Amino acid sequence: MANSISPHATHLQPQGWWRYFGFSIDHKVIGIQYLVTGFFFYLVGGVLAGMIRTELATPISDYLSREAYNEILTMHGTVMIFLWIVPVVNGAFGNYLVPFYVGARDMAFPRLNAVAFWMIPPAGILLIGSYFIGGAAQSGWTAYPPLSLTTPATGQVVWILSVLLLGGSSILGGINFIATILKLRRPGLKLMQLPMYCWAMLGTSILVVLSTPVLAGTLILLAFDIVAHTGFFNPVQGGNAVVYQHLFWFYSHPAVYIMVLPAFGLVSEILPVHARKPLFGYTTMVYSILAIVFLGLIVWAHHMFTSGTPPWMRLFFTIATSFIAVPTGIKFFNWLATLWGGKIALNSAMLFSCAFILNFVLGGITGVALAQVPFDIHVHDTYFVVAHFHYIVYGGTVFVIFASVYHWYPKFTGRLLNEPLGTLHFVLTFIGFNLCFGPQHWLGINGMPRRVSEYDPQFTLMNQVSSAGALLMAISTLPFLFNVIYSAFRGELAGDNPWRALTPEWLTSSPPPVENWHGPAPHVEHPYGYGMVDPA
Amino acid sequence: MSIRVSVLIALLSVLLVLAGLWVGANVDLLPLQASTNAPVYDELFQVLFSIGTMLFLGVLGLLIYTLVRFRRSSGDLGDGAATEGNLPLEIVWTAIPAVVVLFVGLYSYNIYERMGGMVPLSDHGAMHGMAVGEENGNAKVWAGIGAAPGLSPAVSVDVTAMQFAFIFRYPESNIVSGQLHVPEGQLVQLHMQANDVIHAFWVPQFRLKQDIIPGQPTVLAFTASRPGTYPIICAELCGLYHGAMHTSIVVHGRESYEQWLTENTPPPVTA
Numbered sequence: 001m002a003n004s005i006s007p008h009a010t011h012l013q014p015q016g017w018w019r020y021f022g023f024s025i026d027h028k029v030i031g032i033q034y035l036v037t038g039f040f041f042y043l044v045g046g047v048l049a050g051m052i053r054t055e056l057a058t059p060i061s062d063y064l065s066r067e068a069y070n071e072i073l074t075m076h077g078t079v080m081i082f083l084w085i086v087p088v089v090n091g092a093f094g095n096y097l098v099p100f101y102v103g104a105r106d107m108a109f110p111r112l113n114a115v116a117f118w119m120i121p122p123a124g125i126l127l128i129g130s131y132f133i134g135g136a137a138q139s140g141w142t143a144y145p146p147l148s149l150t151t152p153a154t155g156q157v158v159w160i161l162s163v164l165l166l167g168g169s170s171i172l173g174g175i176n177f178i179a180t181i182l183k184l185r186r187p188g189l190k191l192m193q194l195p196m197y198c199w200a201m202l203g204t205s206i207l208v209v210l211s212t213p214v215l216a217g218t219l220i221l222l223a224f225d226i227v228a229h230t231g232f233f234n235p236v237q238g239g240n241a242v243v244y245q246h247l248f249w250f251y252s253h254p255a256v257y258i259m260v261l262p263a264f265g266l267v268s269e270i271l272p273v274h275a276r277k278p279l280f281g282y283t284t285m286v287y288s289i290l291a292i293v294f295l296g297l298i299v300w301a302h303h304m305f306t307s308g309t310p311p312w313m314r315l316f317f318t319i320a321t322s323f324i325a326v327p328t329g330i331k332f333f334n335w336l337a338t339l340w341g342g343k344i345a346l347n348s349a350m351l352f353s354c355a356f357i358l359n360f361v362l363g364g365i366t367g368v369a370l371a372q373v374p375f376d377i378h379v380h381d382t383y384f385v386v387a388h389f390h391y392i393v394y395g396g397t398v399f400v401i402f403a404s405v406y407h408w409y410p411k412f413t414g415r416l417l418n419e420p421l422g423t424l425h426f427v428l429t430f431i432g433f434n435l436c437f438g439p440q441h442w443l444g445i446n447g448m449p450r451r452v453s454e455y456d457p458q459f460t461l462m463n464q465v466s467s468a469g470a471l472l473m474a475i476s477t478l479p480f481l482f483n484v485i486y487s488a489f490r491g492e493l494a495g496d497n498p499w500r501a502l503t504p505e506w507l508t509s510s511p512p513p514v515e516n517w518h519g520p521a522p523h524v525e526h527p528y529g530y531g532m533v534d535p536a
Numbered sequence: 537m538s539i540r541v542s543v544l545i546a547l548l549s550v551l552l553v554l555a556g557l558w559v560g561a562n563v564d565l566l567p568l569q570a571s572t573n574a575p576v577y578d579e580l581f582q583v584l585f586s587i588g589t590m591l592f593l594g595v596l597g598l599l600i601y602t603l604v605r606f607r608r609s610s611g612d613l614g615d616g617a618a619t620e621g622n623l624p625l626e627i628v629w630t631a632i633p634a635v636v637v638l639f640v641g642l643y644s645y646n647i648y649e650r651m652g653g654m655v656p657l658s659d660h661g662a663m664h665g666m667a668v669g670e671e672n673g674n675a676k677v678w679a680g681i682g683a684a685p686g687l688s689p690a691v692s693v694d695v696t697a698m699q700f701a702f703i704f705r706y707p708e709s710n711i712v713s714g715q716l717h718v719p720e721g722q723l724v725q726l727h728m729q730a731n732d733v734i735h736a737f738w739v740p741q742f743r744l745k746q747d748i749i750p751g752q753p754t755v756l757a758f759t760a761s762r763p764g765t766y767p768i769i770c771a772e773l774c775g776l777y778h779g780a781m782h783t784s785i786v787v788h789g790r791e792s793y794e795q796w797l798t799e800n801t802p803p804p805v806t807a
Binding site: 343442453 | 565567581584587592595599603606614615619625626634636640645648732733734736740751754769772773774776779
């Protein structure tokens, strides 16, 4: 059905603004639902981050109670990962773009798609609600036992339920993407003709489907330990706390790629359009995604170099982790080569994309360093690691999310975002981000552990610089929020294809009709054919 | 490619390498060195810092140059060159990171060995004779860095980590202390156990960290190299007062350590 126009399609789908609040099965509506819900949780997670940075503006624990601080740091991590980044880079852009890219009228399983989205709001409400009813979880987003077995049980159990729901949603989404990309392609469209974001989503979905069930199983065992007093992870009852760490990181390291690979895909769509050049090295890009998927599954224990892992394991995981730098490096060189010799429009989408390259290269360098056991032993569990992963997930993925919003907003709404406000948003975010997380490298190297609400007074200045950066990041969301709301009503009309792009989502009206194309789906063999074919 | 461009690229590359080396050698971000492991660690840090600086500055320079040189002039609706790839170039930038990463991996393996990290762990034979394992015939002992079998430590200390303190017991003299006192220049071995949740023992000036996991007695060895007082920090989230869980390690000169021992040894208990 998804490959033919249904005459009743428009009657089956509600058309007004209220469709965004209902059980729509249109992939574009679901994509926007993911995006807006995710952004709401970004603001929630941001407020939590602001509270953490406020507490850390002074060396003593004075702004929040100790319970509240540990609850907030746990919720900040959980919200940002499971309710903002994963749903947005996968769910939002994946749902909106993948059917266009494969030339389909919807996802393979539209109802499953809607179910996957509607699991997110209850999970978010559970998680945040737990703070007000009996207190949220306090053991960090990693929930290591035995700590997670000894902190107040209610919050921890609600946290587990919430993460299980979100993981379930993620698995349903992953199955849907794999089926759509492999089975719903327009007849004649070859895999090696797909836009790069499809490959990124295929790789990511494989990771989701292989690793998320492991997290689910682990958390169910943890819940048994808490509720039924079993002893899977409790050393007092003969359990093993390190086994939990292995199982947890078997999901949670691939989770980094679940957050980062789709961002690689999105950037690969944005750069060619605004540089007016084909994506450089398409084939190596595809193989490097597959290599990252494979390597991403066999590097988890680099999170456990201080947990008493045997030396052969340390050696193996050091080497496997280091080698991820090779396929990742290929992608970065290919992006730079895509820009080289182009005709670059330095608009907001490009500014965020180029800053992503810089931030991620820095995060990648510290990542290769952290993969080395002897290096890691000193900085593990310190602010150096906090800085490293924020350079990856914020400097990397969140910058790409913003770039993507600037790039695809005209597709979503038919109107352009305001460029000067976009530039202001970029400048504030870029300075704020580097001010916030740059100094944290130094803090970690010099002796500040992570997840503390107090610290040695010698670290006061750098912490205050970091907090000032966080404030700037908070301020930077204001021009963005104003821009997306104002432009929806008063923004400059974009036309169907303001960027003169060649990828299939632009070869229809903006916003697109239900079932995507008025006529048959276009056959796009060269999604990056800039300089080769005339834009439609 | 013209000769002028090739020379320019070669010159810039040399400059980049020099800049990286200079930064690695001259920018000191690390805390004081107070153990024999610290200089070994810092050597690795310096090398990684140099390579990282070269890579970062290289990408930064290339990106800015590209954005400036290939910026679209207003009104230009044309496309850039339709290059879709360049196999030799792609092979080069696959090979360079591969070689760098291989070098870094082998080099850090060497560093790790020099730190005494490559000891067979949780191996009953290798750990034979270590105090913690003996307490209970079949208990496994996990070894942290520097805990090589066959070394005879000058000082042996039992460490108990609990919410939210470290307790140090000196089995030979029955001293119990909240502060760790060790002599300079002698091998110290810690037998660490956690009572409740996971903690971690971290001395930044020693570049030394080891998790202390309940149910997993762990051995850690080091040699302090510089008298002074340094922080011992718990680095693993362990509950509400995690941030307050720290104490200090006092590295004594030889005589002052003996003096500390005599002053603090409790008198023998008389029944």
